[in-house]
Amino acid sequence: MMIKLEQPHILFGFFLAFLGTALFSFKSIFIKLAYAQGLENISAGLERLTLFTYPVFVSILGALFFNTPLNKKIIITLFLTYSVIVGWVER
Structure with missing residues (x-):
């Protein structure tokens, strides 16, 4: 059975997957901006480690x-x- 990408629910699924991935990758940036006072001591490397998990x-x-x-x-x-x-x- 072949899945056609023209089907609306398939395209919507791809859109949701893309949106979820994009929002998750921006998570660290948004948190750092929102809590700038409590996150001044966290390095960018440590922040990126959350993304790798x-x-x-x-x-x-x-x-x-x-x-x-x-x-x-x-x-x-x-x-x-x-x-x-x-x-x-x-370290």
């Missing part, structure tokens, strides 16, 4: 809400991601 949250939420199994590969990736982040923050 996006796949971790997708994996966990997918497992919780959509019953997507967390296989060995995903668990190792989650562990490595947080190990690097904790190591980087402690």
Whole structure:
């Protein structure tokens, strides 16, 4: 079965995916502007690390809400991601 991109619900789905990704990537900027007084000491690198953890949250939420199994590969990736982040923050 071939999916035609002309179908309105498919295009709307792509639009929502694009919009969600764009808004998530701007999250750090909006938070920094809104709370400029409490975030003066946070570096841009640490702020960007929150963006790199996006796949971790997708994996966990997918497992919780959509019953997507967390296989060995995903668990190792989650562990490595947080190990690097904790190591980087402690420097």
